[in-house]
Amino acid sequence: MRTAVIGLGVLGASAARSLALAGADVTVLERRAPLAGTSGTSFAWTNSHNKNPRSYHDLNVAGMAEHDALAEEPGPCGPWLARTGNLEWAEDDAGAERLAASVAELTGRGYPVEWIGSRRARELVPDLRVPATDIAFYPTEGHVVPALLLARLWGEARDRGARLRCPAEVTGLSEVDGGVRVSLSGGDATVFDAVVIATGRWTEAVTAAAGHRVAMAPPDVAGSATVGLLGYTNPLPARLHRVLTTPALNVRPDGGGRLVVQGLDLDADADPAAPPPADGEHARKLCARLTGLLDGTAGARLESLRVGQRAMPADGLTAAGFLGGSDRIYAMATHSGITLGPLLGRLAAQELTTGRPVDALTDFRPDRLLGRADLPPLRPARFAGQQ
Incomplete structure (x- = not known):
């Protein structure tokens, strides 16, 4: 399966790694540079504080366990956790x-x-x-050292054949017979079997380019x-x-x-x-x-x-799943990107490669946010650092 992952932060690197481990042919498209977005300015605390409803708490606890499992696997990267x-x-x-x-x-x-x-x-x-x-x-x-975590995830993806195109700015996404056409600035376009959107605070713009705008809290309001x-x-x-x-x-x-x-x-x-x-x-x-x-x-x-x-879906909860009924365009966005990064990447790859939904993500499908403009502004929380 030829898969494009858009964005090389922690979520994108995790998805690329898990897809490559599953045998997919992975190309990562990054607009500026690895860690150039939210992952590079994060307090990077792994926790499940004030994560409600209960399903969101449980998801974050599973995210912490995923970090532990990954850290126990042998690898040449330094102590990132x-x-x-x-x-x-x-x-x-x-x-x-x-x-x-x-x-x-x-x-x-x-x-x-x-x-x-x-x-x-x-x-x-x-x-x-x-x-x-x-x-x-x-x-x-x-806590996590984001650069070392990214090195671990993306390094193992590269070891299994994943490629990086950077700079590569995505300007359009459209489903065509047999795949998804990804258009880039400069006029280049490539058809992939599937696409994973992991663009953090740019999620709304990129999903809108796919015709399914996922509402995000504005990332630049002082x-x-x-x-x-x-x-x-x-x-x-x-x-x-x-x-x-x-x-x-x-x-x-x-x-x-x-x-x-x-x-x-x-x-x-x-x-x-x-x-x-x-x-x-x-x-x-x-x-x-x-x-x-x-x-x-x-x-x-x-x-x-x-x-x-911070990358924050408009209702404050994680978004992870296929967009608008598609089985080829998958989006991930979350305020808890550090805590959930390795877990969401693995679950995304699992859903893409098997076609079977993961129960843990049932409450977090991005379609609940499609076109939403009626959600109240989010207020700063006691633990507002990117997690």
Whole structure:
């Protein structure tokens, strides 16, 4: 089966790998460069927090398990998955009530979480400056290094014959006898047996080119749920190998002593058209919060401060499946791209190659979003980082 995968982020690379493993002849069409979209500006935290309805929670738990299974397979790529846990606490009564309700819900679902004290928290993160309060510890959570994950997925796809065309901008998709005609800028066109759309925040435009527009939340509206700031520090002598989701700052390691920092209240000022400087007011606030949170971070500075643009279907849930009754054009889009990437790629390949639907994706078919213009704007969430 000659298959085109449009987009080389984590979802596209995962689909390409799984299709190639299944024996498909795979060509990836990437407009700019690998990781040029959402996957390259992601907090990259693997979790299933506040993922409702229950089927969405279960899908994300399965996504975490897929990461674990992939990490256990032998391969030459570096350690792209750190399953070292996440620590979270609240700063006021209202936050404590929300956290307790969240922990209770997760406990009822069998999701691993435990309450610990500040002493245990410092054993887990020796340099942590933490108030004397109850802390929720999620031992199965962690983070991903997106570039290393992409290297693993796309490298194994290439090993099995997958090819990359880049730059290659798709301008049209149309079903023809025996396949799908993919038109590119410059006038080139090729017919494939099937096409997978994995274009992140450009999903609406690309699916519209196929005649089946999947409604997405606008990815470039300043202060909206789809934009946020991510800071990347200089190398620091701080002992942190876990994820921290705290009232003022989310932090995770990024390799080489660097940390990724995120202050969700600052996202109100995030504007893709006007990225803030790495030495401006927002950067100073992030660094000050980091110094207050972790020993070993005195003198922290940001090497870069990026505006991340999240890929988010218009109702906030994942979209994965065939478009408009077609059995040849398949689309995937999700806010939880890091957590779900390896799983969705495998399930997409399974549905494409077998023709049989996967029950886990029943609630997430993209046709529910076709042509929708009546959905309310999404509001920023407590855990808004791309996951």
